[in-house]
Amino acid sequence: MQRRNFIKATAVSIALAAAGFATQPAIAADTIKVGILHSLSGTMAISETALKETALMTIAEINAKGGVMGKQLEAVVVDPASNWPLFAEKARQLLTQDKVAVVFGCWTSVSRKSVNPVFKELNGLLFYPVQYEGEELEKNVFYTGAAPNQQAIPAVEYLMSKDGGSAKRWVLLGTDYVYPRTTNKILRAFLKSKGVAEADIMEEYTPFGHSDYQTIIAKIKKFAGEGKKTAVVSTINGDSNVPFYKELGNAGLKATDVPVVAFSVGEEELRGVDTKPLVGHLAAWNYFQSIKNPENDAFIKMYKDWAKKQKLPKADTVVTNDPMEATYIGLHMWKQAVEKAKTTDVDKVIAAMAGQTFKAPSGFTIKMDEKNHHLHRAVFIGEVKADGQFNVVWKTKGPVKAQPWSPFIAGNDKKKDEPEGK
Amino acid sequence: MRHFFFALLMLCLSLAAHAALDPAAVRQLAAEESDDKIAAIQKLALTAEPDALALLQQLADGTLKDENGEDITINNRVRRELDGALAVLKLIDPDTKVRYKAVKEIATNVDAGMAPMLARARDRETEPKIRALLIEVHALATLKDADPQIRLAAAKALATSADPNTKALLKAQSEPANETEVDVRRAAFQSYLAVKDRLTLAETLGRIFSGLSLGSILLLAALGLAITYGVMGVINMAHGELLMIGAYATYGMQGLFRAHFPAHEDWYLLAAVPVAFFAAAAVGILLERTVIRWLYGRALETLLATWGLSLMLIQAARVIFGAQNVEVANPEWMSGGLEILPSIVLPLNRIVIVGFALFVLVLVWVLMNRTRLGMFVRAVTQNRGMAGCVGVPTGRIDTVAFALGAGIAGLGGVALSQIANVGPDMGQGYIVDSFMVVVLGGVGQLAGAVWAALGLGIVTKFIESWAGAVIAKIVVLVFIIMFIQKRPQGLFALKGRFVES
Numbered sequence: 001m002q003r004r005n006f007i008k009a010t011a012v013s014i015a016l017a018a019a020g021f022a023t024q025p026a027i028a029a030d031t032i033k034v035g036i037l038h039s040l041s042g043t044m045a046i047s048e049t050a051l052k053e054t055a056l057m058t059i060a061e062i063n064a065k066g067g068v069m070g071k072q073l074e075a076v077v078v079d080p081a082s083n084w085p086l087f088a089e090k091a092r093q094l095l096t097q098d099k100v101a102v103v104f105g106c107w108t109s110v111s112r113k114s115v116n117p118v119f120k121e122l123n124g125l126l127f128y129p130v131q132y133e134g135e136e137l138e139k140n141v142f143y144t145g146a147a148p149n150q151q152a153i154p155a156v157e158y159l160m161s162k163d164g165g166s167a168k169r170w171v172l173l174g175t176d177y178v179y180p181r182t183t184n185k186i187l188r189a190f191l192k193s194k195g196v197a198e199a200d201i202m203e204e205y206t207p208f209g210h211s212d213y214q215t216i217i218a219k220i221k222k223f224a225g226e227g228k229k230t231a232v233v234s235t236i237n238g239d240s241n242v243p244f245y246k247e248l249g250n251a252g253l254k255a256t257d258v259p260v261v262a263f264s265v266g267e268e269e270l271r272g273v274d275t276k277p278l279v280g281h282l283a284a285w286n287y288f289q290s291i292k293n294p295e296n297d298a299f300i301k302m303y304k305d306w307a308k309k310q311k312l313p314k315a316d317t318v319v320t321n322d323p324m325e326a327t328y329i330g331l332h333m334w335k336q337a338v339e340k341a342k343t344t345d346v347d348k349v350i351a352a353m354a355g356q357t358f359k360a361p362s363g364f365t366i367k368m369d370e371k372n373h374h375l376h377r378a379v380f381i382g383e384v385k386a387d388g389q390f391n392v393v394w395k396t397k398g399p400v401k402a403q404p405w406s407p408f409i410a411g412n413d414k415k416k417d418e419p420e421g422k
Numbered sequence: 423m424r425h426f427f428f429a430l431l432m433l434c435l436s437l438a439a440h441a442a443l444d445p446a447a448v449r450q451l452a453a454e455e456s457d458d459k460i461a462a463i464q465k466l467a468l469t470a471e472p473d474a475l476a477l478l479q480q481l482a483d484g485t486l487k488d489e490n491g492e493d494i495t496i497n498n499r500v501r502r503e504l505d506g507a508l509a510v511l512k513l514i515d516p517d518t519k520v521r522y523k524a525v526k527e528i529a530t531n532v533d534a535g536m537a538p539m540l541a542r543a544r545d546r547e548t549e550p551k552i553r554a555l556l557i558e559v560h561a562l563a564t565l566k567d568a569d570p571q572i573r574l575a576a577a578k579a580l581a582t583s584a585d586p587n588t589k590a591l592l593k594a595q596s597e598p599a600n601e602t603e604v605d606v607r608r609a610a611f612q613s614y615l616a617v618k619d620r621l622t623l624a625e626t627l628g629r630i631f632s633g634l635s636l637g638s639i640l641l642l643a644a645l646g647l648a649i650t651y652g653v654m655g656v657i658n659m660a661h662g663e664l665l666m667i668g669a670y671a672t673y674g675m676q677g678l679f680r681a682h683f684p685a686h687e688d689w690y691l692l693a694a695v696p697v698a699f700f701a702a703a704a705v706g707i708l709l710e711r712t713v714i715r716w717l718y719g720r721a722l723e724t725l726l727a728t729w730g731l732s733l734m735l736i737q738a739a740r741v742i743f744g745a746q747n748v749e750v751a752n753p754e755w756m757s758g759g760l761e762i763l764p765s766i767v768l769p770l771n772r773i774v775i776v777g778f779a780l781f782v783l784v785l786v787w788v789l790m791n792r793t794r795l796g797m798f799v800r801a802v803t804q805n806r807g808m809a810g811c812v813g814v815p816t817g818r819i820d821t822v823a824f825a826l827g828a829g830i831a832g833l834g835g836v837a838l839s840q841i842a843n844v845g846p847d848m849g850q851g852y853i854v855d856s857f858m859v860v861v862l863g864g865v866g867q868l869a870g871a872v873w874a875a876l877g878l879g880i881v882t883k884f885i886e887s888w889a890g891a892v893i894a895k896i897v898v899l900v901f902i903i904m905f906i907q908k909r910p911q912g913l914f915a916l917k918g919r920f921v922e923s
Contacts, residue, residue: 041745042847049746079745163456163499176892206891209851211842212639214632214772215886221765222625225586227594239747239843246752246841250759250769256502257530274751279484280498313744383497386484393497
């Protein structure tokens with residue numbers, strides 16, 4: 001019996017080695033492969049590189065504590081290079097060639113939309129760690145970032161409030177792709193429901209990688225000069241934020257006059273910018289590095305130590321941000337779900353994910369919704385400080401349930417709050 | 423509000439009060455609610471004590487700590503009140519710059535209650551610039567006064583304003599719903615027209631400037647190509663990567679200055695200019711000697727080979743500097759802006775770049791038209807065989823000319839590093855624009871490149887301002903395609919006898 005097994009194993013390993021799939025089948029059998037699908041070059045690298053590092057750090061942390069079900073995790077890192085079709089190609093490679101149990105990846109919605117069909121076809125599992133526009137619910141995806149009602153809507157409500165400056169006119173500014181367009185559609189409907197007139201809303205888009213924001217800033221100034229308090233909602237993504245904020249500072253548009261609230265700008269994006277002229281501009285997230293609690297202190301320390309150990313560029317100034325925390329939560333929840341299901345089988349892990357909880361660095365025990373694949377998360381609004389960190393000026397009392405189908409888009413009330421075919 | 427400011431003014435003027443700061447008010451600065459914080463700020467500002475001013479300034483700078491040693495944080499609403507209170511306290515500052523800034527600050531958030539205080543400050547002010555501003559701000563505060571005569575005077579005084587907010591206020595005042603007196607309505611409307619004209623002018627000026635700025639960036643990006651492609655006929659797809667090398671050279675100099683001459687860090691940019699030029703030129707020589715010179719006259723092969731070279735250069739940058747963008751900071755003297763009118767601020771970095779483009783242009787023009795080297799380059803371009811016959815070393819001239827084009831691209835990279843992101847694939851974004859400029863201007867013409875760059879810059883900015891950045895890009899591209907259909911030789915065609923023609 002033993003001998004037959006041995007022969008079988010030898011035959012299989014020779015076959016595999018000959019096919020060039022795996023050179024060390026003995027080790028491969030003892031690890032669980034985890035795919036990491038983040039752009040490490042191109043316009044999105046500014047945001048996504050840190051997520052790769054966070055995922056690697058969390059994997060190292062889990063491995064140091066004995067791995068998952070006694071097996072070590074093995075990261076497979078690929079670089080889709082901010083190239084949306086390449087995301088789909090790399091996802092297919094991860095699922096079919098590397099045979100990963102789960103993938104952590106994507107930032108922009110356009111990249112997620114590009115990989116969705118691949119995960120559906122091959123029944124893979126994707127954890128998506130970034131706030132997004134909602135309007136989708138895939139069985140094969142878990143969304144650990146915010147839906148619009150967990151970020152965009154509270155941010156706009158805050159700016160309408162007395163403390164937020166009672167804004168009456170709105171500039172919706174974004175990069176030209178699906179996330180900003182959809183978010184602004186939802187926000188427009190929301191603003192109208194609050195009695196804001198069509199003439200008091202201005203919508204503007206720029207291409208990916210745009211670097212000349214003179215005209216836009218001049219337009220915002222003109223729009224703001226028409227008598228009513230104006231606020232800007234920015235859904236600019238990627239490295240365009242650096243020239244945008246530079247121009248904003250140089251043009252002398254202060255936060256006390258025209259506050260800018262951003263949904264894709266966190267501590268990491270502000271690292272390359274002189275933040276002194278930007279004090280008071282806002283961002284809405286479910287986590288800020290400046291939140292004080294023991295979990296967050298440990299999380300920040302872990303990442304700083306990791307950066308030093310890995311000799312990341314400018315390791316002494318690394319910061320943590322919301323999508324990094326979401327990646328961290330996602331990996332831990334996946335581990336818990338695998339241990340509950342006692343297998344990495346995708347369907348069983350999906351079932352086991354429902355209702356998972358995790359004590360997150362944002363200071364709350366976060367729960368994965370039983371049905372809709374989104375986390376219940378608390379919302380924070382922070383103002384930029386001179387040192388590039390955020391000062392929390394408003395927060396929800398506790399975690400908020402996600403509404404992936406925004407009630408501000410017609411027809412969404414009929415949609416089910418759980419993925420099809422589950 | 424009114425009483426608050428009036429009392430504040432009284433205290434500002436009577437510098438006798440010397441009471442210690444109310445500890446309850448100081449403690450209240452750390453209150454949870456914004457309303458409480460604002461009340462405390464007002465209470466403290468009322469004392470007009472230098473101590474209070476210092477304390478509030480600390481709060482504004484974010485350095486004030488509460489009893490537990492935690493930073494006291496403020497939000498935008500508190501910050502606005504705080505800035506207002508600080509500005510009022512600073513109205514009596516001996517430094518004219520501080521006073522001017524204070525009046526500017528008050529202008530953004532003026533209140534009817536401030537009128538008597540502003541009137542006094544105005545009468546006391548000796549500096550004409552600040553006085554003019556105070557007259558305006560005072561008029562803003564009295565535009566809704568109960569006395570029609572005062573309203574009329576205010577409406578008239580505001581005709582000199584160039585502030586968009588004033589325009590909106592005057593418009594409202596000229597409507598019968600808000601103003602009962604016909605005279606005041608008429609004066610307000612006339613002032614409104616004056617302000618509107620001034621603002622329209624400012625807007626147009628602003629647009630022309632941003633067009634000029636974009637044009638000079640296009641010019642800097644394209645000028646090197648105008649030499650290599652325009653004059654030498656090499657379709658150099660690696661041109662964008664030469665820009666990138668210039669930008670990384672700037673980044674390198676910044677690092678060098680930070681490490682070795684931190685006191686002179688702001689001047690790294692000047693040192694970066696020659697370094698970027700020679701770094702890009704050296705790469706240019708390498709490319710020309712190893713690859714391009716074997717392909718002269720074979721356009722398609724050159725295109726493919728240089729495209730391959732561009733990929734190699736991008737990958738090399740990724741290996742050396744990492745795939746992520748690197749941070750190149752504007753020096754202190756290039757940060758901020760020059761305020762022409764309240765509605766237009768010209769960013770200093772862009773002004774410097776326009777000047778730099780001019781400098782590079784003059785440099786290239788002198789090199790090409792006033793030096794022996796330039797003459798040789800032109801001679802080789804016009805008739806290679808004849809130039810060779812009269813003793814011009816054509817092979818070496820090719821190398822030097824290509825190095826010159828590459829070096830100028832490096833200079834473009836220095837400028838780009840100040841306004842755009844510096845990363846391995848930054849050049850890709852400029853290669854299309856550069857070819858557009860050269861082709862539109864007319865191949866072989868420096869003057870053509872200048873007009874094309876400025877024209878494209880200004881046209882793009884004007885389209886952007888009414889149709890948005892995405893449409894502007896499309897419209898400009900379509901326009902160039904149509905233009906090239908009609909006039910394949912570009913704006914300026916070379917006249918004369920050539921070997922090829």
